[in-house]
Amino acid sequence: MSGFLMPERNELFGFVEQTAAVDDFIWGLLTLSDDALYHRFSQSQIEEIIKESLTCGENEAIRLLESFPQQGPEEIALELGLPIRMVDFKISEKSKIIFFGQYVKSAIVISEDTIKEIENQSKIAGLTGFLENISIKSVLIAHELFHYCEEKNNKLTTCTMKIRIKTFNLFFQNVTPLCASEIAAFSFAKKLSNLNFHPRILEVIGVYGVKPDLSRSIVKRLMAFANKEA
Numbered sequence: 001m002s003g004f005l006m007p008e009r010n011e012l013f014g015f016v017e018q019t020a021a022v023d024d025f026i027w028g029l030l031t032l033s034d035d036a037l038y039h040r041f042s043q044s045q046i047e048e049i050i051k052e053s054l055t056c057g058e059n060e061a062i063r064l065l066e067s068f069p070q071q072g073p074e075e076i077a078l079e080l081g082l083p084i085r086m087v088d089f090k091i092s093e094k095s096k097i098i099f100f101g102q103y104v105k106s107a108i109v110i111s112e113d114t115i116k117e118i119e120n121q122s123k124i125a126g127l128t129g130f131l132e133n134i135s136i137k138s139v140l141i142a143h144e145l146f147h148y149c150e151e152k153n154n155k156l157t158t159c160t161m162k163i164r165i166k167t168f169n170l171f172f173q174n175v176t177p178l179c180a181s182e183i184a185a186f187s188f189a190k191k192l193s194n195l196n197f198h199p200r201i202l203e204v205i206g207v208y209g210v211k212p213d214l215s216r217s218i219v220k221r222l223m224a225f226a227n228k229e230a
């Protein structure tokens with residue numbers, strides 16, 4: 001029967017298997033490497049940014065769970081008066097970006113189509129067991145909920161963080177790395193949704209069907225960081 005298995009099916013399954021074992025610091029490196037200033041940070045600054053962002057997201061999730069015990073991300077968002085709008089961005093190979101969710105104008109916007117795509121790809125790749133008991137929608141809401149927390153509390157580390165970098169004319173400048181907020185939002189979503197894997201795995205799965213090369217490149221870059229740090 002093995003002749004009936006599509007090679008792609010095994011590939012995505014393998015991606016999830018591989019990346020599920022990667023720790024949050026390495027996922028943080030991947031996210032930070034998308035920051036325009038990444039190459040201007042020293043090794044110790046990179047470590048500081050990632051560790052502090054991970055802690056910030058996790059602590060904020062713990063704080064919220066204390067205020068709203070036994071409640072999931074969706075219920076918490078509604079308790080906070082945040083409407084959740086489900087939108088339908090049709091995904092195709094032509095899509096420039098694949099939209100997952102966004103916090104915008106005091107509301108959380110989540111793509112229904114992307115959730116369906118993640119579910120569909122999981123089924124094809126035989127990953128339904130991996131996502132069992134997990135609400136993809138809740139994980140996406142949780143991530144956006146962190147951006148709401150940042151807006152409400154500008155004392156959060158991701159808002160106050162100042163990293164000293166050298167500018168081109170050799171002066172120094174203090175910057176707040178934009179990707180710190182993303183690293184923290186993933187850490188927050190992981191804690192709030194009680195996941196045992198990094199939420200960006202949903203991105204690897206979600207883009208695979210329409211943009212397999214993007215999925216491959218995320219995994220390749222992540223594993224390069226993992227092998228370098230090992």
Ligand SMILES: [Zn+2]
Nearest residue numbers: 143147182185
């Ligand atoms: Zn975000």
